[in-house]
Amino acid sequence: xxxxxxxxxxxxxxxxxxxxxxxxxxxxxxxxxxxxxxxxxxxxxxxxxxxxxxxxxxxxxxxxxxxxxxxxxxxxxxxxxxxxxxxxxxxxxxxxxxxxxxxxxxxxxxxxxxxxxxxxxxxxxxxxxxxxxxxxxxxxxxxxxxxxxxxxxxxxxxxxxxxxxxxxxxxxxxxxxxxxxxxxxxxxxxxxxxxxxxxxxxxxxxxxxxxxxxxxxxxxxxxxxxxxxxxxxxxxxxxxxxxxxxxxxxxxxxxxxxxxxxxxxxxxxxxxxxxxxxxxxxxxxxxxxxxxxxxxxxxxxxxxxxxxxxxxxxxxxxxxxxxxxxxxxxxxxxxxxxxxxxxxxxxxxxxxxxxxxxxxxxxxxxxxxxxxxxxxxxxxxxxxxxxxxxxxxxxxxxxxxxxxxxxxxxxxxxxx
Numbered sequence: 001x002x003x004x005x006x007x008x009x010x011x012x013x014x015x016x017x018x019x020x021x022x023x024x025x026x027x028x029x030x031x032x033x034x035x036x037x038x039x040x041x042x043x044x045x046x047x048x049x050x051x052x053x054x055x056x057x058x059x060x061x062x063x064x065x066x067x068x069x070x071x072x073x074x075x076x077x078x079x080x081x082x083x084x085x086x087x088x089x090x091x092x093x094x095x096x097x098x099x100x101x102x103x104x105x106x107x108x109x110x111x112x113x114x115x116x117x118x119x120x121x122x123x124x125x126x127x128x129x130x131x132x133x134x135x136x137x138x139x140x141x142x143x144x145x146x147x148x149x150x151x152x153x154x155x156x157x158x159x160x161x162x163x164x165x166x167x168x169x170x171x172x173x174x175x176x177x178x179x180x181x182x183x184x185x186x187x188x189x190x191x192x193x194x195x196x197x198x199x200x201x202x203x204x205x206x207x208x209x210x211x212x213x214x215x216x217x218x219x220x221x222x223x224x225x226x227x228x229x230x231x232x233x234x235x236x237x238x239x240x241x242x243x244x245x246x247x248x249x250x251x252x253x254x255x256x257x258x259x260x261x262x263x264x265x266x267x268x269x270x271x272x273x274x275x276x277x278x279x280x281x282x283x284x285x286x287x288x289x290x291x292x293x294x295x296x297x298x299x300x301x302x303x304x305x306x307x308x309x310x311x312x313x314x315x316x317x318x319x320x321x322x323x324x325x326x327x328x329x330x331x332x333x334x335x336x337x338x339x340x341x342x343x344x345x346x347x348x349x350x351x352x353x354x355x356x357x358x359x360x361x362x363x364x365x366x367x368x369x370x371x372x373x374x375x376x377x378x379x380x381x382x383x384x385x386x387x388x389x390x391x392x393x394x395x396x397x398x399x400x401x402x403x404x405x406x407x408x409x410x411x412x413x414x415x416x
Contacts, residue, residue, distance in 0.1 A: 004028050007145060009133055009168040010161035014293030014310040016117035019125045020058055021318025029125055034132040038118050041270035042110030043188045043223050044069055044215050051308030052106060053396040054315045060116050067112045069217050074102040075200040076371045079255035085371035103201060109217055133168045138287040157327060159290045166295035177281045181233040182300060184276040184353045187247055188225040191264030197222055206254040207364050209357045212261055224261045226251055229357050233275035243273045276300050278346055285331035292317050299345035302352050309345055313338055319399030
């Protein structure tokens with residue numbers, strides 16, 4: 001095996017899955033994370049189709065199920081809180097085949113899933129928190145890496161798994177990646193749970209291109225989100241205080257739970273704001289540096305496939321690197337497998353995200369009417385038959401190289 005030491009930038013979802021696979025096939029991964037500790041925040045994510053297969057093969061499916069949010073489904077509500085349409089969570093064989101609705105059978109908070117993966121790997125994989133890559137020099141044999149808070153080291157490979165706005169990608173792939181803004185800004189954070197809250201994901205179209213949603217979690221709080229159409233992604237570059245001020249102005253008098261959500265936002269320590277975008281990379285590798293997860297192909301939260309692609313991508317990349325001595329062949333095989341999944345995930349519904357964010361009162365009425373029609377049994381069956389477009393692209397490769405080698409001693413990864 002020619003490539004043994006691998007530095008992975010990013011301890012979210014794709015990075016730890018990749019580290020898990022590499023360690024089990026005899027390689028020596030190290031995970032670096034810019035945050036000072038594992039990130040526990042974030043909203044609901046779902047694990048669908050091939051993502052479930054990977055979770056099972058990584059031995060975490062039951063842990064994911066046990067840490068589920070308990071969400072019963074999606075309910076569209078009006079300004080009074082009255083339910084306009086309901087879409088129950090899909091369970092059983094239909095979910096296993098990839099026919100999940102808006103709420104997947106395996107529904108979990110992003111931070112909880114990241115913690116499960118961290119616990120699964122941390123005893124054998126070194127994690128370095130509070131640091132980041134600042135320079136990469138690929139001489140064709142190894143990659144010399146410069147860090148913000150440490151001296152240089154050399155690795156056989158470096159993999160960027162540090163998300164949509166990957167700083168590692170910008171160093172290794174200058175001018176080779178297109179980040180496409182989709183015209184939507186989104187903020188999310190946790191607020192206190194109240195007696196009137198339910199175990200349903202409640203979605204309110206407030207008009208003027210705005211939505212408010214509340215989702216249950218297993219920690220005794222509610223996960224709130226505020227989204228609004230915007231011609232510019234500039235709000236994402238503001239500071240948190242300015243972003244909160246903007247949201248207060250944008251959602252003032254929006255109705256339903258707006259006042260409560262805005263009040264809770266002011267106290268939320270996990271406030272996060274982003275400009276919803278997709279990543280289109282010409283290639284998932286450049287020399288000895290590769291991309292995985294949102295750093296490679298962010299499909300946006302609108303797709304509902306980000307976590308599934310992260311799980312699958314990390315697993316496939318580990319398997320292909322284990323199968324081949326030549327990293328170029330491994331990267332090429334990995335990309336050929338992942339490209340069809342990525343293309344399908346990035347094909348958003350027509351009119352997204354504008355149709356889900358109506359501007360006028362008439363548009364809101366039409367949106368709620370369409371939701372009621374979509375919730376009928378016939379429409380639900382049709383939607384279920386179409387929902388597998390991102391999952392039914394072939395079986396997840398069964399990488400026999402990823403075997404249990406936990407009796408193997410763990411060596412230091414980098415060469416200083």
